[in-house]
Amino acid sequence: MTRPGDMDRDAFVARFGSVFEHSPWIAGQAWDAGLRPDTAEGLHAALVAVLRDAPHERQLALLNAHPDLAGKLAVRGELTADSTAEQASAGLDRCTPEEFARFTALNEAYKVKFGFPFILAVKGRTRAEILEAFERRIHHTPEEEFATALAQVERIALLRLKDLLS
Template identity: 60%
Template sequence: MSEREDFVRRFGGVFEHSPWVAERAFDRAASVGLTAGNVHSALCNAFRAASPAERRAVLRAHPDLAGKLALAGKLTAASTVEQASAGLDRLSPEEHQRFTELNAAYMKKFGFPFIIAVKGLTKEDILAAFERRIDNSPEEEFETACAQVEQIARLRLRSMLPGEDNA
């Protein structure tokens, strides 16, 4: 396996179901060293350099929070851990109904699922952000969602490269 293939295998899932980000980031990351900070920077630069349609595809690759995939046990391992850490796997029927309603309204308005880096947040924090952000303009929310994807990538890299808190 080449270094590039190994890099893509290792970091291709950091941006949800979007190994192309790692493919495009390899040359820069390999030239500066594989620290969490360097890999994060290279991945984010590749993501930001992508077309709006490509970035929107990354957003669309993310699952709904507490949605059908979660209920069916079909999230990626990283998404499962992330959602569970915020208690989204333990919602009351009323909370689940509210998330379902917000997921549908958000998807209808923006064309991609609500994305938030859930680490350190409670389900109440997430619900409050959801309700606040649904009033954003499409342009504002696209930028916010992209920034959240980059934050999720930072957190995932920190867990993949222990001891490297410079991401």
């Protein structure tokens, strides 16, 4: 595999543009700034720096690019390959009807309250742990939850980078 620091812009964005859900602009801006370390952790820090420097509206758009957990897109098979694998790893593709109903109700209530979908790095978690986090976080303030959601997006990106660079 070609090292990130040796890639041209198009190859870099093609390889790392999906690390942040439907947001290749992050990889593009990192490349433009010369931020192309060769380790997952270093590349993650570079990409996160771009995200943190982005205006609030752009960060919100990134949050809104994420699918609902165990939501309609998953049921219809319309998630990205990464999201499909991550949700399946947590068993979200095997929800009972009761769990699915609970996820649906929480997804809707969360989006009404915060204006973006609930985001959690689900890899390595159980459905029960995810529902517990959902039920705890829905009581956050909008400011707390915006910061928490961005931190979870960053965690998802790190996990994806580790998979890409392993």
